[in-house]
Amino acid sequence: MRVKGIKKFRSTKNGKIYCYHRKTGKRIQAEFGTGAFFAELARLDDLVAEVDPKPGTLGGLFAEWRAGPEAQELAPRSQSDYAKMLDYLAPLEAMPLVELDRPFVIRLRDKAYRKRKRRFANYVIAVLSSVCSWGVDHGLLDENPCRGVRPIKRPKSLPRANRPWTDEEREAVIAEAPKHLLVPIGLGMFAGLREGDAIAVTKTAYDGTAIGKRTNKTGQTVWWPCPAPLRRILDNAPKHSAVTLAANSRGRPWTESGFRSSFFKFIRKLEAEGRVGKGLTFHGLRHTVATTLRELGYDNETIADALGQSSPGMAKHYAKDADLRKKMTGVVKRFDRRMNKVATKRVKPTE
Structure with a gap:
């Protein structure tokens, strides 16, 4: 029997069927297919039944924004992040916009x-703003109630977030990383890709010499x-049938949560052994690449090109893409020499 709106699993231990309501994630306790089961399913459906938001309310503002081109033009990751913040604000959707003021936002x-x-609190306000x-631009509000609301400052006592990795830490991680972690780590360490891009980049994006995405x-x-170090990692990676360059130990594409769990488990192990310091994050590899390029004398615009960061200067026209290959070839030659120089210094001479 097929029933919409549920996720159904059969236990391999006792053969029982367990059902979960898809939208709420709650387990349906009644036996599958019974009258009690469908009554419980209907009750859960009612809890999440969509109600058309009223004009002049926060929900109405969210609905109109979602339907507009600005929301559709957001990058996939930003769309996901915005959706999470708006879901958090969903209980306030019946609130009239006239009651939305700066003290309330604070x-x-x-x-x-x-x-x-x-971080979550600051991001909620950033999205709401x-x-x-x-x-305001579309005449739904007279003014932005979030204007002037300051983000909560990061305590000075906290260690630096996403700090650059030291040369010793990079070498220790590359030497000890399991093969299924090595490819995404290499893409972060030697190409500056974000975690989400490193696990999602496809095989077709790598032509044997460069990555374009x-x-x-x-x-x-x-x-x-x-x-050169990244080419060695990619060319010697275990073969798998996934469309992505990186794959987990089962040869399947990584999920973000799966990779993050495996990555930090590995890093914590090296921490306990004293091989790396505290505070290593995957995003810190982007800071490492940016810091290295800055030390080599490159300007902010070049570093933004290398890391795929947006800026007003980059958005002026698309002509820069025509020069990107020539520009990045020179950049990476110097970057590669810097990496090889560090590695050569640490190779002990044979007796």
């Missing part, structure tokens, strides 16, 4: 901080001639 920020901590700014977060084109 209380909202502080409540999010108490529940989800600083973006949507409200859109509402459009980043998930900013939609910017990145073309990066692979330094």
Whole structure:
């Protein structure tokens, strides 16, 4: 029997069928197919039944923004992040826009901080501010109530977030990383790809000498001639049937949560052994690449090209893409020499 709106699993231990309501994630306790089962399913469906948002409310503002081109033009990762923030704000959708003022936004920020901590609270307000700014432009609000609401500052006592990796840490990680982690780590370490891009980049994006792709977060084109260490990692990676360059230990594409769990488990192991310091993150590899390029004398625009970061200067026209290959070839030659120089210094002479 096929029933819409549920996820059904059969236990391999006892053969029982377990059902979960797809939208709420709650387990349906009643036996599958019975009258009680369908009654419980209907009750859960009613809990998430969609109600048309009323004009002049926060829900109405969200609905109109979602239908507009600005929301559709967001990069896939940004669309996902915005959706999470708007889901968090969903209980407020019946609130009239005339009641949305700066003191309320500050209380909202502080409540999010108490529940989800600083970064989440700041991102909620940033998303709300973006949507409200859109509402002002479209005549739905007189002013942006988020304007002037300051983000919660990062405590000075906290260690630096996403700090660059040291040369010793990079060498230790490359030497000890399991094969299924080595490819995404190499893409972050030697190409500066974000975690999401490193596990999603396809085999067709690598031609044996360079990687070219459009980043998930900013939609910017990145073309990066692979330094020698990265080519060795990619060319010697275990064969698998996944469409992505990186694959997990079962030869399947990584999920973000699966990769993050495996990555930090590996890093914590090296921490415990004293091989790396505390605070290593995958995103810190982008900071490492940016820091190295800055030390080599490259300007911010070149570094933005290398990392696929958006900026007003890059957005002026598409002509820069025509020069990107020549420009990045020179950049990576110097980057590659720097990496090889560090590795050569650490190779002990044979007796």
